[in-house]
Amino acid sequence: MKHKSFLAALAIGLATSTSAFAQTEIQWWHAMTGANNDVVNRLAEEFNNSQKDYKVVVSYKGQYADTMNAGIAAFRAGNAPHILQVFEVGTATMMAAKGAIKPVYQLMAEAGEKFDPKAYLPTITGYYSTAKGEMLSFPFNSSSMVMWINKDELKKAGVNEIPKTWPDVFEAAKKLKAAGHNTCGFSSAWITWAMIEQFSAWHNVPLATKANGLDGFDTELKFNSPLHVKHLQNLIDLQKDKTFDYSGRDSRSEGRFTSGECAIFLTSSGFYGNVKANAKFDYTSVPMPYYPDVKDAPQNSIIGGASLWVMGGKTPEEYKGVAKFLAFLSDTDRQAKLHQESGYLPITKAAYEKTKASGFYEKNPVLQTPLIELTNKEPTENSRGLRLGNMVQMRDIWAEEIEAALAGQKSAKDALDAAVTRGNQILRQFERTVSR
């Protein structure tokens, strides 16, 4: 195929004696929807218009997990895309897949693109780098979990102060329910991300041993502690009359916030684009709630969102284009704009400084919330990040157990114990596939 198009281009070139270039196509698979999908398309378009040698072709492949699996399946079939957007929970799986991926630091060096890992925000790049600080994937849309607030509805319900702690949230939710929000006092998307992963980091309690997997794959899950059990028990109690109402394992129910049904909603800060486009009320986002009786809480949050992995087995020419594109994305002005429009974090320090200097955060405190959370305190072993193998599958298992608890079939303790036991089995299996 490639050969043919090259020959054709050559033939045309000879015949017309004008220079006709065969454009090298760069496939980019992503999982962005709504306002963020527009951002992706626009970025590709801008890049394509900025030069003639390469053409970035974007394809939407479904939700994060679908996109990752599509990429893996395509790799097995021998036609992986050049760039694959993988959410943060896929990081360990991708890292372990040596040979299937092309580390970004290596790619940039080989292509001779200007690349300084220190230019990127360390809280973000730390997640995607080896212990030696080699950046394996390119951070693209990083986010953190924040609490979205519908100020109008809170006021109507007589909640005068925006809740800060979990007990505050429960109380506010009860008032909201009494004021007519009878299907949802508060809720959250990404149940395991909110109530297990971020919850653990934010309260500085371990989710797993070995610094949540960052220090090795022989890690054991630990999230059945009394604090975790207490929190889940609170949710179970509140689910009974929908003061808390479950919204599923992914982001499909985020619309409950923008429609006004749920006035308090925990989800990604990357939800900003959609809130800005659709919410017809006064909104804001604040840091996640915490239990005030837990020592040192709140700690710092961990990042979510996704990074771009460069897949292995492509030609040097194609890699050159990919490197050019990544350099294009790192441009300070572009990053600053991307951050300000999508709600995802700035990935370079320069873009952050620029946004700050422009006085943007005073006018848009919503976009500063995840940054405040991430830099709230110096990260500890429990809050640096997560690196657990087969995390996609594990999240489903954890969610299954939480669902059983919320439906009243299991106690909080039983559900979390089962989630830990079943998760550990998966970790052992992953350990075996990577240790060879």
Added chain:
Amino acid sequence: MEKRAFFSSKILPYALLLPQLAITVIFFYLPASQAVWQSFLLEDAFGLSSEFVGFENYRLLFQQPEYYRAMVTTLVFSSSVAILSLSCALLLATQADKQLRGGEGYKTLLIWPYAVAPAIAGVLWIFMFHPTLGTLSRPIKAMGIDWSPMLNAKHAMILLVLSATWKQISYNFLFFLAGLQAIPKSVIEAAAIDGSGPVRRFWTIVFPLLSPTTFFLIVVNIVYVFFDTFGIIDAVTGGGPAGQTTTLVYKVYADGRLGGDLGGSAAQSVILMIIVIALTAVQFRYVERKVQY
């Protein structure tokens, strides 16, 4: 005089058979044997490293309580869908077989859902019955039912059975209608003249004469619910809540494609294959005896 087709060439019959054999080998035996092989391996998602582990995947599988639960779920789900879709289709077919004005229009409308892809059918039902997005979930809630398929396993199962049935009714309807039209009208008229009512005519004449069609449809429907419903399950419930709508085939899909556990998933598909082969054998051995051709 003897009438017999004669092939003088020895190669021709084989050549004529070849396309069918090739298709069977390429699309059935090859993948099936690959699944069997895969089920003995422990492999990472990318297929970069693999290790022969013998029957370990099977052993792990039978230690999972979730696997037994999926078996029960499959039983409930498949029998509900098969019974519901067959009886609805039979009812619709007998009604459409009557002399009706605009009958062709009804028939076309009834056949339409079959052209809808399973995942799209699932999404369609989600838009109607999603607890917050659904257009029909509001009236249900207004009737005082706490409709919550996201946490209530019964609700989720009902939703799933309805969408899978709706999808399959058209197919069954087509075959039943064709079967009904093949029954000679004279037999039924004779019975009517003898004074038997429509219900009696149906059960003593029509239904037995439909038995080959019914038998064929039972086999096809069971294969449908066993193998072809994971798209609907994925779109409607994702196997939840708490894995209670995870059927055997959805578990194969979820563990293998979503979870990256290829060995375990392959072991499950091998077991599933054995179950369906056994079921089909039983059907042909015992049920088919009751069929009158």
